[in-house]
Structures are given as C-alpha cells and as structure tokens.
Amino acid sequence: MPRPHSYLDVLARVLALPMSEGLASSDERFHAASAGEDALIVDVEKRRYHRVPDARPQRFDDTAHDGVAQAALQLEHRDGIRTIALAAQDDSFWTPLPDPRVIGLPRIVQRHDTAWTSPAPPPSNAPSRTSITDWLGSLVALAVLAFFAAFGFNALRWSLEGGWNLLWLLVGLPVFPVFTVLTLSTAYGFFRTAVPPRQALNAIDVSRDERFRIGEPLAFRVDATVPASVGDQPAEPPPQVFARLIVQTVNDKEDGSWSVNDWAWDADPADCVSSTLTGTGERHVHYAGTVTASRNMPRKAQERWHLALSASQEAETEPFYVTSLATPPLITPHRMVQPPDRLAQLNALLHDDEFELVRTAYGRERSRAFFDDFTPEDIRAVFTVDAEAxxxxxxxxxxxxxxxxxxxxxxxxxxxxxxxxxxxxxxxxxxxxxxxxxxxxxxxxxxxxxxxxxxxxxxxxxxxxxxxxxxxxxxxxxxxxxxxxxxxxxxxxxxxxxxxxxx
Structure with missing residues (x-):
C-alpha cells in the first residue's frame, strides 16, 4: 500500500493523530487513511478534507454515474460497511485543508516519558518455538542425538564380550560421552522456559545543549533509574539509546501545492553507563551522545526542530522522549582563506577534484571536512567561472x-x-x-x-x-x-x- 499523501500527513500532525498507510483512488484525486479511530479523506484537486468518526477506509471503487466513472470509498464501521460517492458530495461535506504556509507548521507532539518499559523485550537464550514445525524440528533433533548416545552405550557394552568385539571400544569411547552431553543439554533447553528480561527506565530526565547551531554537535544526556523488577520480571536498562534530530519544513511546489517534509539526522548510539548511589543500592544509568545537522540543508522560511530519543533503531519503535528545539540561527558562511585561481577551478571541474578544491579554499583538513560541512552558498563562492568557460x-x-x-x-x-x-x-x-x-x-x-x-x-x-x-x-x-x-x-x-x- 502507498504512503499517505502529504496532505493527509499534515492533517494527522495538526490533529495529533497516528497515521496508517494510505489508499488512493484510480485517478489519484482522492486519498484516504486511518488516523487514530477515525478515517481521513482528502480531495487533492480542490484541497479539502473530510473526517469520518469511528471508521476505517477499506478500498476505493469506481462507480458509473451518467456514463462517467466516479470514485467511491468503502468504509468499515462498527455497525457495517458504508460506501461514500465522493465526487457527488457537496461543499457542506468538505472542510478546507489547513495550509501550513498560512497557519504555520503543525506543532510538534511532545512526549516526555518519566517511566518507560519496552513493549518488545529482547529475546533470551531460551529457545523460541512459534509453530508446530519448530516443535517437530526440535523433537527430531533431540531424537537423533539420543539415538547416537544409545548407540555409543551399546558399542561399549558389546566391547565387554572380548575378542574382535573390543574394536567396538574405539567407537563407543568417543561417541557415548559426546552425544550424551549433547542430548542432555538439548533436553534441558527444550523443556526450559526462561523469563525474558524487560528493559525499563524510571524518572527519565533529558538535558541538551541549548546553544544549538547547525553544523555543530548538539549534545544530549539521558539520566534515569532502573527498578529492581517490572511486575514479576527482572528489569534491565536498554544497552543503547538512539537519538534523531528532525526538522519539519514546508516544500512549495511550482503548481501551487505544498508538502511538509522531514529532514532527519541520526546520532551514533549512546551506550549505557551504570552507577549505584552509595548506601542506597538504587541503580542509576545515563547515556550521553551528540548529533549534528548538516550545513548543506536548505533553510526554509518555516522550520520546526525537535529531538527524538528511542531505545531501538527499528522504524516502528515509538520514541520515549520527543522535545521541541529552538530554531537555530542562520548559518554563518565559512571564511575563505585561499581563493582558487581561474585555472585551478577549471581543472578541478574537469577532473572531479571539486571537493578537494573547496576544502583547500576554506583551509579545512581532509580528515575533518565532509561534503555536509559546506552549504551551497559556500560552494558557489569557490567557483566563479561560468559553464561556457x-x-x-x-x-x-x-x-x-x-x-x-x-x-x-x-x-x-x-x-x-x-x-x-x-x-x-x-x-x-x-x-x-x-x-x-x-x-x-x-x-x-x-x-x-x-x-x-x-x-x-x-x-x-x-x-x-x-x-x-x-x-x-x-x-x-x-x-x-x-x-x-x-x-x-x-x-x-x-x-x-x-x-x-x-x-
């Protein structure tokens, strides 16, 4: 299924609702998606929407009316199925779309959890069997190991008869002990049901550097306590915390439409550091890291910045902490220390040495300068020749x-x-x-x-x-x-x- 249309995405942000995958009519004029418990429908052509409470869109159908195909949306309600002929609805059915170019970008839905427990604890070393095939495979493996252990025992018993039967000793001595140990360990794992540890944090406190600048590291630190257990299960803190720096911008298109885009930068994983308060036995953990926004990102008239922290890099993982950041000031251009001459520019452009020339012009070391460190304005200032030259x-x-x-x-x-x-x-x-x-x-x-x-x-x-x-x-x-x-x-x-x- 396609991703929700950008208009649906903006609606969901404005209404602070989670958005599902989207549906589109055959002519792609109408789009629909589930937003929380409701269904959202947008008319892309006329930039309007309709919200259907307590419903879930199922599919679009083309219905014939006076010989013309019209889009109809099938919705699932608690009391049955309902079909709406969208093109036949009058203006009272629709509501104008909120335009972020006029009303501003939707607010960031902040989230500051003070206690967090992982909905998906990490797997333990106990075997996990979810189907009859897994169970049969484990039983067959156990039976094969037990067969070879019994064969080794019989070989030792046959060797006691003496004579040529002593040759069975060469088979029984290595086979019996090895397969006996393997059989016992497999049987122990087969019948053992270990309780998986839960990842848990309490009293979460997040601090970050308020002097946020684009192109400079934004430092953050997460402090929390770890309870002894969650319910009847032992609690373990996540081994790492993952930070993502995100900026929302409005993208104006030539046809007058718009979309809200997210630019994101991932930080290196912040490792868990444990400590215990003297005399209390209370477990404390902290995570510290930095994340940097690229200087070459395009600045927009409308921007909303926020920081999101989660305990997993999986896309479906809900962050346990989301906070807004002040919009950073405009980027100060790098100061050029060695402007290249005309011939150096021409040779660099023809021999794929452009970035090396940019680094040299600004006096940046090769090991510490990357393409993201330079804005388009920085690069344009280096190359003063035209295409014809x-x-x-x-x-x-x-x-x-x-x-x-x-x-x-x-x-x-x-x-x-x-x-x-x-x-x-x-x-x-x-x-x-x-x-x-x-x-x-x-x-x-x-x-x-x-x-x-x-x-x-x-x-x-x-x-x-x-x-x-x-x-x-x-x-x-x-x-x-x-x-x-x-x-x-x-x-x-x-x-x-x-x-x-x-x-």
Missing amino acids: VVDHAMATAWYEGQIETERVGGDSSYYLLKEGSAYKVMFTERWWTESLYESTDLRSTVARYLVATNLFVRCLPGAQALEIPAPYSDMRPDSAPSVSATDETPPQSSSSDASSRQ
Whole structure:
C-alpha cells in the first residue's frame, strides 16, 4: 500500500493523530487513511478534507454515474460497511485543508516519558518455538542425538564380550560421552522456559545543549533509574539509546501545492553507563551522545526542530522522549582563506577534484571536512567561472578525447559520449537499455551538454541552464520505453548488477 499523501500527513500532525498507510483512488484525486479511530479523506484537486468518526477506509471503487466513472470509498464501521460517492458530495461535506504556509507548521507532539518499559523485550537464550514445525524440528533433533548416545552405550557394552568385539571400544569411547552431553543439554533447553528480561527506565530526565547551531554537535544526556523488577520480571536498562534530530519544513511546489517534509539526522548510539548511589543500592544509568545537522540543508522560511530519543533503531519503535528545539540561527558562511585561481577551478571541474578544491579554499583538513560541512552558498563562492568557460577549457585541452566511445556500451546508470559517423551523441545506459539524450554534428555543443548532465558542480554554474538536456527516461523497461529512431535502436546488452543511483 502507498504512503499517505502529504496532505493527509499534515492533517494527522495538526490533529495529533497516528497515521496508517494510505489508499488512493484510480485517478489519484482522492486519498484516504486511518488516523487514530477515525478515517481521513482528502480531495487533492480542490484541497479539502473530510473526517469520518469511528471508521476505517477499506478500498476505493469506481462507480458509473451518467456514463462517467466516479470514485467511491468503502468504509468499515462498527455497525457495517458504508460506501461514500465522493465526487457527488457537496461543499457542506468538505472542510478546507489547513495550509501550513498560512497557519504555520503543525506543532510538534511532545512526549516526555518519566517511566518507560519496552513493549518488545529482547529475546533470551531460551529457545523460541512459534509453530508446530519448530516443535517437530526440535523433537527430531533431540531424537537423533539420543539415538547416537544409545548407540555409543551399546558399542561399549558389546566391547565387554572380548575378542574382535573390543574394536567396538574405539567407537563407543568417543561417541557415548559426546552425544550424551549433547542430548542432555538439548533436553534441558527444550523443556526450559526462561523469563525474558524487560528493559525499563524510571524518572527519565533529558538535558541538551541549548546553544544549538547547525553544523555543530548538539549534545544530549539521558539520566534515569532502573527498578529492581517490572511486575514479576527482572528489569534491565536498554544497552543503547538512539537519538534523531528532525526538522519539519514546508516544500512549495511550482503548481501551487505544498508538502511538509522531514529532514532527519541520526546520532551514533549512546551506550549505557551504570552507577549505584552509595548506601542506597538504587541503580542509576545515563547515556550521553551528540548529533549534528548538516550545513548543506536548505533553510526554509518555516522550520520546526525537535529531538527524538528511542531505545531501538527499528522504524516502528515509538520514541520515549520527543522535545521541541529552538530554531537555530542562520548559518554563518565559512571564511575563505585561499581563493582558487581561474585555472585551478577549471581543472578541478574537469577532473572531479571539486571537493578537494573547496576544502583547500576554506583551509579545512581532509580528515575533518565532509561534503555536509559546506552549504551551497559556500560552494558557489569557490567557483566563479561560468559553464561556457569550462566547455572552452575542455575543448582547448582535448579533455573530451578520453570520454568518446565509438561503440555503444552497457552499464548501470551512466552517461557517455558516442561518435556515430559524423554525429556526436550524449548517451545514457541503464543495464541493457541505452537512450540517446542529445545529438549534434557540433562536437563542442555535445561536450557542453555532457558536462552539464554529468557534473553537479558544472550544473550549478551561470549559463548551465541553457545547456541542460532532458533527463533520462525514468523506467528503462523494454515494454514501456519511449520510441526511438532507427539510429538509436540497439540490441540488449547484459549486465551483472542492478541499476545504481543515477548521476
């Protein structure tokens, strides 16, 4: 099932309700999902919604009305099944969607648990059998071990008769004790039912650095006590705590629609450190760690930051602590200490040394500087040349000679230059499918398009937009590929690996 539409996601956040997987009508105008005990329906085209109390959406059906197919939603209520013809509903049925560009982003649902017990305790070393097959397999293994233990015992007994029967001693001496021990240990594990330890924390207190800055570590610390037991089961604290730094932003699209996006950064696991108060025997634990937001994230006019802590990296795990953070100040650009000259910029752009040039320009050490440490503004300040200058340098140094192929090649999500007769082409290959994206008899024009298509840094230079070519076809399947001319047809070429991400 598809993920809920972004409008449904915003509704759920505004209403502070948990959201399930979404359903969509055949024309994708209407979307629905369960939100808590209710059902939410949105009309994407007219940006409105309807909330049905105490219901769960089951499926969309297309019903014919005056010869026109209309979407109908089937809902499950406690008293039966109900079907709503959505297109036939008047304006009184709908409510305008809350637009975060007007009312602001939905509030973060904060959660500050003072006591927490894991709903899924870690498995113990006791065997876990959940089906009849598991039980039969354990019984067969136990029977086989018992058979060899009995065979070893009989071999020892046969050797007591003397003569040639003494040779049975060579079999019985190693077989009997080894398989007897294995049989006993397996039988002990078969009948033992160990109580799994529960992970538990009480009096949870979380502190974090209030001087939060993007690009700098946000320090956090979790302090808690551990009870002796939870019910009749021993309590054990989680061995690690996992932090996630999240920012909500509004993404405005060109068609006037919008969505609320989450950017997230995971911290390294914070290990448990135990301590005991002198004279009390009370168990205390604390976890300490840091998490850093990337400097290259786009800043938006509306942002909401929060920190979420959980005891597992599983996506379904509910955090036990969620708290809002103050919006950090705008990023201060790095100070350039060694501006590169024009030739250094051109050579870096042609030989994939762009990031090394950026690090050198800002005086950052290789071991301590990563791509996330630089904003798009930082990078644009380093490269002052335009796209045409890069193309001129590529032609003057004959850089293109090492890029041109004379036969079609296969690969995984890669571009290459191809010369066929008097024509030059920018080609894209996806496994065995090859597509021609641009063709010209002018070598310089083709090299310019190839550079812009394959190099992210060149694509951001002034003048690059005029050299862009259509993106490769998104689905490289032979039954749905776009039609090509006779000169572009090529037989399938084998590839040993699946497609990787496109450049």
